[in-house]
Amino acid sequence: MSSSAPQIGFDRFIHLDWVAAALTVSTGVAPVDALSDLLESSCLGKEARAKTQTKLNALCLQPRPELAEFIDRGRCMVRGGDQSNTVIAFAWGAAIAAYPFFGRIAELVGRLTLIQGDCSISEIHRRMSEVYGDREITKRATQAVLQTQANWGVLERVENGRRLIRLAATEIQHEEFTAWLIEAGVRYTGKPVSVASLQSMPVLFPFSLTRPLGYVVSKSVNLSLRSEGPSNQFVALREKI
Secondary structure, three states: OOOOOOOOOOOOOOOHHHHHHHHHHHOOOOOHHHHHHHHHHOOOOHHHHHHHHHHHHHHHHOOOHHHHHHHHHHHHHHHOOOHHHHHHHHHHHHHHHHOHHHHHHHHHHHHHOOOOOEEEHHHHHHHHHHHHOOOHHHHHHHHHHHHHHHHOOOEEEEOOOOEEEEOOOEEEOOHHHHHHHHHHHHHHHOOOEEHHHHHHOHHHOOEEEOOOHHHHHHHOOOEEEEEOOOOOEEEEEOOOO
């Protein structure tokens, strides 16, 4: 095991219903006990419940300080939008922004399924092991993320779990939510992203961003456009004063 291997962070299966429950708690719609009761009824052991709660805190309830404002904006959009689509979009955006490991798997799946719509799970494991080390924790965490993404309705596992099929993308028509997902993608990459590539960003493969993306970015108070040459524009996080 390499001592220089990056941290994994996201190593638990997270059911979409748990994220939805955490959202209702965070927005005051449901009491705090509602999430605890749901996790307890899911037959998780004490240690598993604690680790799952830690992930839900990072995604929704108690995000890291540098992500708190970003997460809060996402929560507000879920509260005012279509629950069937926005909970998945929120969960995905929060996960790729908060957990690079989750984002790396999402990016790999997006790239490998782009042409034919499917890929082998063994290929995902191999490529993740190259970055995070060929160790058991990497394999378990990769399986947990893939299981999570399948539960969130963006993938289907076939051939006895050996292959992944990319499911139909969810259309995102809300301009503010579109900008929020783009911001999540930029936060994951850690660098400016070409506006021309936003529509096909592998890490955002579960979503079809239907709005004019250059216009959406130009209206956002959290994103900025940068020009490099006469025809190359990049989107970056806007620096806060």
